[in-house]
Amino acid sequence: MTPLGISHYTLTTALGAGRSPHTQALLAERSGLSDRAFETCALPTWIGEVQGLDAAVPEALSEWDCRNNRLAELGLLQDGFIEAVTAARLRYGAARIGVFIGTSTSGVLQTEHAYQARSGDEHLPDWFHHRQTQNSYSVAEYVRLRLGLEGTAVAISTACSSSAKVFASAQRAIAAGFCDAAVVGGVDSLCLTTLYGFNALQLLSNEVCRPADAQRKGLSIGEASGFALVEPDLDHVLVLEGYGESSDAYHMSSPDPGGLGALAAMTAALRRAGVESSEIGYINLHGTATPANDAAEDKAICALFGPATPCSSTKGWTGHTLGAAGIVEAALALICLEQGLVPRSLNTQRVDPLLQAQIALESKATSLRHVLSNSFGFGGNNCSLLFGRRA
Amino acid sequence: MSPLYLEAVGIAAAGLADWASTIAVLRGDAPYEAAELPTYAPSLLPPNERRRATLSVRQGFRAAEDALKGSRLPADQLAAVFASSDADLAIIQRISLALTETSRPVSPTDFHNSVHNAAAGYWSIATGSRLPSTTICAYDASFAAGLLEAATLIAADGHDTLLVCYDVPGPPLLQARRPFTCPASSALILRREASPSTIACLRLALTEDLCESRFDADPALEALRLGNPAMRALPLLSVIARRVQPATPIVMALPGRAGLRIDCRFP
Numbered sequence: 287m288t289p290l291g292i293s294h295y296t297l298t299t300a301l302g303a304g305r306s307p308h309t310q311a312l313l314a315e316r317s318g319l320s321d322r323a324f325e326t327c328a329l330p331t332w333i334g335e336v337q338g339l340d341a342a343v344p345e346a347l348s349e350w351d352c353r354n355n356r357l358a359e360l361g362l363l364q365d366g367f368i369e370a371v372t373a374a375r376l377r378y379g380a381a382r383i384g385v386f387i388g389t390s391t392s393g394v395l396q397t398e399h400a401y402q403a404r405s406g407d408e409h410l411p412d413w414f415h416h417r418q419t420q421n422s423y424s425v426a427e428y429v430r431l432r433l434g435l436e437g438t439a440v441a442i443s444t445a446c447s448s449s450a451k452v453f454a455s456a457q458r459a460i461a462a463g464f465c466d467a468a469v470v471g472g473v474d475s476l477c478l479t480t481l482y483g484f485n486a487l488q489l490l491s492n493e494v495c496r497p498a499d500a501q502r503k504g505l506s507i508g509e510a511s512g513f514a515l516v517e518p519d520l521d522h523v524l525v526l527e528g529y530g531e532s533s534d535a536y537h538m539s540s541p542d543p544g545g546l547g548a549l550a551a552m553t554a555a556l557r558r559a560g561v562e563s564s565e566i567g568y569i570n571l572h573g574t575a576t577p578a579n580d581a582a583e584d585k586a587i588c589a590l591f592g593p594a595t596p597c598s599s600t601k602g603w604t605g606h607t608l609g610a611a612g613i614v615e616a617a618l619a620l621i622c623l624e625q626g627l628v629p630r631s632l633n634t635q636r637v638d639p640l641l642q643a644q645i646a647l648e649s650k651a652t653s654l655r656h657v658l659s660n661s662f663g664f665g666g667n668n669c670s671l672l673f674g675r676r677a
Numbered sequence: 678m679s680p681l682y683l684e685a686v687g688i689a690a691a692g693l694a695d696w697a698s699t700i701a702v703l704r705g706d707a708p709y710e711a712a713e714l715p716t717y718a719p720s721l722l723p724p725n726e727r728r729r730a731t732l733s734v735r736q737g738f739r740a741a742e743d744a745l746k747g748s749r750l751p752a753d754q755l756a757a758v759f760a761s762s763d764a765d766l767a768i769i770q771r772i773s774l775a776l777t778e779t780s781r782p783v784s785p786t787d788f789h790n791s792v793h794n795a796a797a798g799y800w801s802i803a804t805g806s807r808l809p810s811t812t813i814c815a816y817d818a819s820f821a822a823g824l825l826e827a828a829t830l831i832a833a834d835g836h837d838t839l840l841v842c843y844d845v846p847g848p849p850l851l852q853a854r855r856p857f858t859c860p861a862s863s864a865l866i867l868r869r870e871a872s873p874s875t876i877a878c879l880r881l882a883l884t885e886d887l888c889e890s891r892f893d894a895d896p897a898l899e900a901l902r903l904g905n906p907a908m909r910a911l912p913l914l915s916v917i918a919r920r921v922q923p924a925t926p927i928v929m930a931l932p933g934r935a936g937l938r939i940d941c942r943f944p
Contacts, residue, residue, distance in 0.1 A: 287833070328781075381885070381935065385933070390792065390793070394773075397769060398773050398776050401770075401773035401774060401776070402777050404850075409850060409853055410850050410853070410854065414854070416851070416854035416855050417816060417854075417855070420769070421762065421763060421816055422762075422763075422764070422793050422814035423814045423815050423816045423819075423932070426814075426815075426932070427816070427932065430933055435933065436933050436934040437933050437935060438822065438825060438883065438931045438932060438933050439815070439933045440813050440815050440822045440825075440826065440932060441813065441815065442811060442812070442813055443792070443793030443794060443812055443813070444793070444794040444797070444810070444811060444812050445792040445794055455826060455829070457833075458829035458830060458832065458833045459825070459829050461829070461832070461833060462678045462828065462833075463678055464678075464825060464829065464883055478776045478781070479772050479773075479776065479783070479791070482772075482775075482776065482781050482783040482788075483772070483783050483787075483788030484788070485783075486783045486785040486788055487785045487788060487789065531809035531810070531811070532807050532808070532809060533757075533797075533798075533801035533806060533807050533808065533809070534801070534807070535801040535802055535804070535805050535806060535807050536802065538726075538729075538789045538798050538802070539785075539789040547807060550807055663792070663794070664789055664792045664794070664795075665792060665794040665795060665797055665798025665799075665810075665812075666798055666801060667794055667797070667798065667810060667812075
């Protein structure tokens with residue numbers, strides 16, 4: 287495919303706001319996870335909570351005010367992202383920049399609050415704005431309005447692959463001429479729905495998540511926002527070289543144990559990029575730290591890459607940020623490309639002997655040209671992104 | 678961009694039980710009567726998934742299975758774009774209510790069905806399709822945004838692609854904030870190449886014209902069009918049913934300040 291230039295990118299997670307604290311935390315091997323409680327959650331679990339979400343969104347968008355859109359706002363304010371989009375808007379025109387935002391739970395925390403605030407047979411409180419908070423499109427509309435863009439906008443909601451797939455959709459829309467550039471991103475915020483939901487599925491760890499570890503017990507949930515400005519490739523240093531999407535056709539909440547869906551997504555990404563598997567220097571795993579996910583992904587990786595390609599999950603740093611995981615891990619993969627870093631699998635003490643892939647137990651400085659980032663979601667929805675760095 | 682070739686259409690809404698009977702209504706040969714849909718069980722779902730599939734998932738399946746009936750393409754060779762504004766508000770309410778209880782008894786099945794892409798997930802299990810599948814949301818413009826997504830997917834990959842748009846009314850507390858007048862779904866099967874079974878050729882373009890095509894002469898159909906995002910497809914389906922190129926192209930609102938213009942030609 288025609289590579290897509292990454293003109294600008296940013297991310298905000300429990301590690302901090304913007305790229306710099308992420309680079310520092312990766313180098314210092316410092317996790318953003320903690321065992322503090324979120325709201326009234328009584329579960330013994332670790333979370334990746336973003337600080338600084340107490341302020342409401344700007345007055346003009348006050349109906350959109352909720353944790354998810356505050357997280358979007360905080361993310362947009364980092365790394366000069368708004369300024370970069372403003373410059374692009376002057377260049378292309380507001381109507382020619384598309385908006386593609388991934389989210390899984392959108393503002394459902396606001397809906398939880400509305401049901402909690404209601405007593406007896408009352409209707410939901412007047413401050414509850416369904417369209418601007420609960421609806422999955424709300425965050426895409428927030429981003430579009432906040433950035434003053436008038437092109438087509440869409441929310442992609444395929445659970446935990448949502449904000450990886452935004453790159454694929456944007457690349458296609460630009461190639462088809464529906465827009466000249468795009469803001470892609472993802473936002474997902476902590477809520478009781480996901481904490482108690484994953485707990486009900488027995489996928490939540492009661493300790494910090496340990497991807498690929500022999501003793502792994504499941505997820506730590508995090509929240510995050512991240513954005514990238516993508517344009518047709520004009521001598522960009524960082525580019526999206528390929529992507530692959532597939533479905534497991536197996537089960538709603540368990541991956542195909544044979545890893546066939548993951549394998550199809552990664553194979554498609556390599557083929558579209560015209561890159562050989564041996565040229566991939568690092569794979570950022572989906573690596574949720576559930577026994578089933580890590581095993582299925584390992585099978586797919588080994589089938590395609592063999593046991594030598596360095597790989598790791600970065601969820602030990604950020605937690606599983608669900609609908610934002612795609613953009614967060616794309617951004618971390620881009621930081622690794624720029625820094626020349628294979629980050630270790632944080633919190634992993636002893637790799638599960640049943641896993642055959644080259645899980646990095648120590649971080650390593652190395653020159654990287656091509657990296658892959660995997661994101662898999664409920665419904666058996668898979669997306670693999672292949673990023674490259676030009677010398 | 679290159680044209681899309683329409684292979685089959687599916688629909689399920691009050692008074693429009695399937696595409697075969699809808700053609701006569703949209704041609705004006707039969708009156709539109711907003712009769713409730715007869716009950717329905719998806720035929721493609723395995724028993725386990727059929728038991729777990731919610732009304733929202735079934736509504737998506739209903740139009741998708743109707744479209745499949747009109748096509749000889751194998752279901753496992755279709756990529757998929759699912760589009761819904763609110764997917765499953767009943768589950769949102771059940772989980773939100775469970776969270777107000779002390780023990781917070783969130784059902785695991787409710788939780789995995791709560792993802793916006795639940796219908797798409799069930800669809801890939803039902804058909805065995807491992808091809809790309811996307812689920813989008815664009816509030817009232819979900820059909821047009823889904824059509825745009827399907828068009829770019831077909832242009833990029835060449836896969837025959839199923840587009841499904843669906844929404845169902847939520848429980849009263851949420852229906853008060855997000856009213857849908859009836860459960861409804863619409864589906865198209867689209868291809869990159871013309872074939873002997875092509876129904877219509879569609880050309881999409883963005884337009885600054887934000888004036889949507891409407892049913893000015895038929896208030897009941899116009900109410901249906903506005904009553905559920907899946908029914909924003911009706912002006913397009915009406916042209917397809919008549920098989921006559923309209924004097925002016927179909928326009929649907931997209932999110933943002935954009936419109937989608939659809940030129941239809943017939944073989």
